[in-house]
Amino acid sequence: MTTPPLESVFNLNEFEVIASKTIPEQVYAYYACSADDEVSYRQNHHSFHKIYFRPKILVDVTDIDLTTEMFGRKFKLPFYVSATALCGLGNPDGAERSIAEACANEEFCVPQMISTFSSNPLEDIVAAKSNDAQEQWFQLYVNGDRTITKELIQKAERLGVNALFVTVDAAQPGNRERDLRFKFSNSDKKKGPNVMKQGQTANGTSGALSKLIDTALTWKDIENFKTYTNLPIVLKGVQRVDDAIKAAEIGCRGIVLSNHGGRQLDFSLPPVEVLAEVMPELRSRGLDKNFDVFIDGGIRRGTDVLKALCLGASGVGIASPFLYANSLYGKEGVEKAFDLLVKELILSMRLLGVTDISQLNPDLLDLRGLYDRSLPSNYPFHRHDTTYEANAKY
Numbered sequence: 338m339t340t341p342p343l344e345s346v347f348n349l350n351e352f353e354v355i356a357s358k359t360i361p362e363q364v365y366a367y368y369a370c371s372a373d374d375e376v377s378y379r380q381n382h383h384s385f386h387k388i389y390f391r392p393k394i395l396v397d398v399t400d401i402d403l404t405t406e407m408f409g410r411k412f413k414l415p416f417y418v419s420a421t422a423l424c425g426l427g428n429p430d431g432a433e434r435s436i437a438e439a440c441a442n443e444e445f446c447v448p449q450m451i452s453t454f455s456s457n458p459l460e461d462i463v464a465a466k467s468n469d470a471q472e473q474w475f476q477l478y479v480n481g482d483r484t485i486t487k488e489l490i491q492k493a494e495r496l497g498v499n500a501l502f503v504t505v506d507a508a509q510p511g512n513r514e515r516d517l518r519f520k521f522s523n524s525d526k527k528k529g530p531n532v533m534k535q536g537q538t539a540n541g542t543s544g545a546l547s548k549l550i551d552t553a554l555t556w557k558d559i560e561n562f563k564t565y566t567n568l569p570i571v572l573k574g575v576q577r578v579d580d581a582i583k584a585a586e587i588g589c590r591g592i593v594l595s596n597h598g599g600r601q602l603d604f605s606l607p608p609v610e611v612l613a614e615v616m617p618e619l620r621s622r623g624l625d626k627n628f629d630v631f632i633d634g635g636i637r638r639g640t641d642v643l644k645a646l647c648l649g650a651s652g653v654g655i656a657s658p659f660l661y662a663n664s665l666y667g668k669e670g671v672e673k674a675f676d677l678l679v680k681e682l683i684l685s686m687r688l689l690g691v692t693d694i695s696q697l698n699p700d701l702l703d704l705r706g707l708y709d710r711s712l713p714s715n716y717p718f719h720r721h722d723t724t725y726e727a728n729a730k731y
Contacts, residue, residue, distance in 0.1 A: 425456025427664025506574025
């Protein structure tokens with residue numbers, strides 16, 4: 338299939354539909370893989386469908402302000418590009434640099450979270466930043482050699498990265514069977530980190546990356562990391578209320594409620610469910626001040642973003658749609674994805690009867706169906722909602 342023109346894409350879901358038909362099969366398998374039966378992957382997005390709005394009427398919604406505060410700083414938009422490994426598999430020429438260039442667009446100025454397992458060297462991604470107002474955050478996979486980890490943290494700070502996101506939900510990769518069906522070798526000459534000796538192979542790309550992840554990471558390490566750097570430290574992959582509370586109590590600057598896009602432990606809770614439980618507890622303990630709660634996983638629409646913000650999220654991370662947009666269309670594709678999401682946010686805020694992100698609150702939501710455990714009618718045979726397949730003319 339030939340990649341269709343960019344103007345034919347109308348929503349974020351369609352980037353994956355196109356990618357599934359056009360990018361190399363092994364690359365799509367790695368990008369799309371989730372754990373076991375992929376139930377958590379499906380529920381991440383499906384859980385947003387269980388939350389309904391209670392719109393206000395007769396509000397002047399002419400002017401909409403999407404300005405958001407994260408880390409005590411102002412941002413134009415309430416979302417960021419979440420980290421994904423090996424962007425170079427889909428976009429060998431631009432990889433993470435193309436995403437950095439798109440994020441620097443003054444119209445959007447979106448924060449970019451940079452993966453430890455980026456295809457481009459960290460220095461090159463930082464150098465691709467062309468807007469002083471743009472932020473870049475570093476997502477850390479902790480190495481078993483803590484000296485290497487310390488050097489990496491301090492290198493990121495030295496290069497001007499603005500925050501450190503420590504991944505805490507990946508003691509080892511989940512059972513990603515889509516990916517495991519393919520052999521990964523460093524002799525493939527693809528844009529990836531040198532994680533294996535020359536000529537060595539592994540089952541799946543995830544299997545190769547797992548060689549650099551430590552299974553012994555504990556809370557004590559997080560305390561030690563605070564002595565390495567002045568960067569705000571955020572724990573990425575929190576999935577329980579008590580862990581969220583502990584992160585706040587030991588002085589972390591925030592958390593990301595995430596189950597790694599359903600790629601780790603299948604049947605882990607959808608992050609938006611955890612968000613609904615976490616925020617009331619943090620507020621009741623006075624721990625919500627100077628403590629940002631982010632969420633990622635399954636966010637595909639402007640309405641998804643608004644639901645998370647209503648529940649108290651400081652901002653939301655989106656990964657796969659931007660990854661696919663970059664793989665298919667490079668910088669212009671990522672900018673198109675930003676534009677689509679911004680337009681959806683503005684439209685949905687007008688129809689919800691709010692004009693400012695600060696006006697979003699739980700009163701605008703109906704959460705009665707949130708904990709319904711039913712699965713989409715197309716489970717488990719189709720990854721995509723068939724609506725997008727039917728409506729997209731490719």
